[in-house]
Amino acid sequence: MPLHVPPAPAPALRSVLTALGSPTAVREAPTPALRAAQGPATPELPLPVHVLDRITPEGISAxxxxxxxxxxxxxxxxxxxxxxxxxxxxxxxxxFFEGPYVTSTERALRQAEALGQPYQPRLLSMPSLYMLTLWLHGDLSDDGATGHPAPADLLVPLAPAPPGIPAHVPHRVAELLPVLTHRVTPIRLMGSPA
Incomplete structure (x- = not known):
């Protein structure tokens, strides 16, 4: 089943097309692969980037x-x-940027297509863990710009993933969030105030 990529806001797409058409923007970008590219460069697969600033002890995420x-x-x-x-x-x-997350995102999207179930792809960034995931949201009616990870949604950690979290292995939110909650919860040292 195909992924249901949410439409990006038209001004966001126009701004990218304008930047791609600007020799200065492309030449000054830290992207040797883009500067050296032969042929037309086209923006594809717009993904909303959501940031997960914190996970509560109950596993609720905003x-x-x-x-x-x-x-x-x-x-x-x-x-x-x-x-x-x-x-x-x-x-x-x-x-513009390049690096491992570009190829990892492309790989994770191919993996998601092969799952045989419809999802709305998004990116979920977890700055406190230096982690980026492909978030496969099950509610196709959402607009892509809102919402939070539902327990049945899938998260696919992109490479490089934090130690102990395998990249490109899909996890249900209900299974992965408790592990991540444990990782971001500060450890109380013996004798420290509660």
Whole structure:
């Protein structure tokens, strides 16, 4: 079953297209693969980037939309990504980047397609763990910009993943969040105030 990629806001897509059309923006980007690309570069697979700032001891998580990420495809694979952010004037291009998360995202999306179940793909960033996951949301009617991980949703850690968390292995939110909660909970030392 195909993934149901939520539509990005039109201004976010326009800002990426404008940046791709700007020789200065591409030339100054820290992306050798994008600068050296032969052929047209197209933004594809817009994914909303949600940030999970904290996990409560009960495992309840609150996320906030931080931006939209587009994979920049040249030929048959992604060579970079473009990030957009919400400003007081609306959606704007933020930056181009490349690195392991670009190829890892592409790989995780292929894995998700092979699951045979419809999902809405998103990215979920967990800054306190230096972790990024492909979040496969089960409610296809959501707009992509809102919501929080449901217990039955899947999280696919992208490489590089934190030690002890295998990359590219799908986990149900209900199974992975308790493990992550344990990781981000401060350890009380003996004799320290409670």
């Amino acid at each position: 996320t906030r939309l931080a931006g939209w990420r587009f994979l920049i495809r040249v030929g048959d694979h992604a060579v970079a990504a473009a990030e957009t952010m919400l400003t007081p004037d609306g959606w704007a291009f933020s930056h």
